[in-house]
Amino acid sequence: MRILDTHLHLVYPERFSYPWLSGAPALNKRWSVEDYFAEAVGLGIASALHMEVDVAQADMLGETEYVLGLPRIIGAIAGCRPEHMNFVDQIERLSEHPHVKGVRRILHEVPDDLSQSDLFVENIRHLPDYNLSFDLCLRADQLPIGMMLVQRAPDVEFILDHCGVPDVAGKGLDPWRAHITEFARLPNVIAKISGVMAYAGPNWTVDDLRPFVEHVIESFGWDRVVWGSDHPVVTRTGSLTRWVEATHQIIAGASDSEKAKLLHANAERVYRV
Template sequence: MRILDTHLHLVYPDRFTYPWLSGAPAINREWTSAAYFAEAVPLGIESALHMEVDVAEKDIEAETDYVLTLPRIVGAIAACRPESLDFAAQIERLATKPGVKGVRRILHQAPDELSQSALFADNIRRLAAHGLSFDLCVRHDQLPIGKTLAEKAPEVTFILDHCGVPDVTGIGLNPWKAYISEIAKLPNVNAKISGIVAYSGADWTVETIRPYVEHVIESFGWDRVVWGSDHPVVTLTGSLTRWVEATWEIIRDCSEAEQAKLLHGNAERIYKVL
């Protein structure tokens, strides 16, 4: 079955600046489209949406323009700064690029207050008029404020990244489990089965991550979940191949229709991939 990867990071240090990568030496190097698809295509991954890589602000739009020229990249989720007074102008420019499907502002490493201002919420609401989604990247303890933001913008489609970033090696399922159940009650929020192995330790197994993946799917339902690799971050505790194999093991007994929704169908609808 074909897979549409909704969360691929590509790194081109010869073109763009990535300030945060200096603190992540294990992946602080070039990660190209060609190298990714050499491993991905044999696994059934035919295409991908590029997820912004938190480049320096001066490179945000150039990153988006470049990745949209690459083979098998069927869309991009661009970086944005909803806390900025210039946000409206940025979104106007991004909306003219046919391949831009949505935007993201990384919040899991930002102060909680950043996403709670009136300006931030007002700017997020602007996305609806342009048909753009917002990828919501918050930690497990920030899920309540993520829910508050989604409630303030009911006309905007949200995609919760990385299963809500559970603390798998720390406090575990609770209170993450209850937070997921609550945010899933919002009809404008979807969830991305991605990133979880990065928070599960180097010795994770399928049974380590199964309860988290299954709870997200149970909470959101088969029509509101998508799949992402989070490559190359996934290589910190494994590999793309291992993550794909683990995904198949978890959904092995699900129907073919359910598998198709998770692996490509929902993503094509939610991100408007034609």
């Protein structure tokens, strides 16, 4: 079945600066669109949305403009800084590119109070004016503050990345499970089935991933989930191929319609592609 990848990272160190990669040696190299699709096409992945890679602030707009010119990249979620006074100017520039579908500010690398400030909240409330969504990237212990942010911006569409970053390796179902159930009650949130491999350790099995993925789908329902590869982070504990195979195994009992919703149909609606 056709897959639309909603969470592809591409890394071009000859073009852009990625300060965080100095602390991630396994990922600190070039990850090109050609190399990705050499594997992805055979897995049924026909196209992808590029997810910002936390480049240096000066490179954020350049990264977005560059990836939108690459083959099979049908949209981008751009880096942003809602804690800055000039945020609206930034999203106005981004909105000049029709294939920018949303923005993201990684929150698990910054103090918790950053996303709770009045300025941050007021700024992201402008996103619907530009038809942009906000991808939420939080640790499991930060899910409560994520919910507070969502509740203060009810007109913004949020996508919760990586199943809420559970501790898969430690089998940390609780209190993550209760937080996900509560998160799903917020009508302006979509969940992204992605990233769980990275938190599973190197010797994971499908049964290790299954309870986390199944709980997110059960909580949000088939109409409010999308799929992402989180490539190349996925290579830390496996490969793109293993993640796609694991996904198919986990959802094997679903109907064709439900599978299509997860793998491409919901993403086409949510990200307007």
